[in-house]
Amino acid sequence: MAKLILTHEVTGLGAPGDIVEVKDGYARNYLVPRGLATGWSKGAAKEIEAIRAARAKRAHATVESAAAVRDSLESKRFTVAARSGAGGRLFGTVTTKDIAEAVVAAGGPQVDRRKIEAKGHIKTLGTHQVVVHLHDEVAAKVTVEVVAADA
Template sequence: MTKLILTHEVSGLGAPGDVVEVKDGYARNYLVPRGMATTWTKGAAKQVEAIQAARAKKAHDSVEAAAAVRDKIEATRFTVTANSGAGGRLFGTVTSKDIAAAVAEQGGPSIDRRSIEIKQHIKTTGAHMVVVHLHEGITAKLALDVVAA
């Protein structure tokens, strides 16, 4: 087991500044190369405190601000265009990066792609729902229409 300090939120594992223990391969092959975590050392206590202070300051400033963003997201339907074949089947899938870009292009609030949770792969045209984590305990349901390009 490897002890790490998370630098980004990892679904099911923790938030930035948390000290977690994960299997060696998960740390070496996924978390550290993607910049989601750094290895824990004895002198890392200051680093953990700095990350937690930044997280507390940044966390969508307040619950009220996150709730306002949630209301704005849930009041709008967003459209993503993708290449598709016969029957509405997509060539590939719609990713969280595509969704974040579509929201920004259509005048929605700025969303971090890592906060978007796609329950099932989006591989067809039509209406879909995804979840956006805005603050601890505050999530928004984003209505998404996938149309053929």
């Protein structure tokens, strides 16, 4: 078992700054090469505190403010234009960055793209549901409409 410090959010494992124990192969082949975690050491306490301070700064201050943002996000539909071929298949995928930009373009709040979670890749035109994690206890289910872009 490898002991690591998470530097990014990993679904099902933890948030930045958390100390986790995972199997050696998962750490060596996935988490560390992708920059999602670093090795644990005694001197890493300062790094953990810096990560937690940055996360607290980016997060919504209270559950109530996060709930207000959730209500505003869930009441709207956000449109993402993407190039598509025959049958409604996209050339590529709609990324979390595209979704975050669509939220801001529609007059919504600034959303961190790392807090957006889509079930699988969005590769077709139509309506899709994504989850935006606003606070540890608050998540918004956002409707994203993918439409064909004019070429």
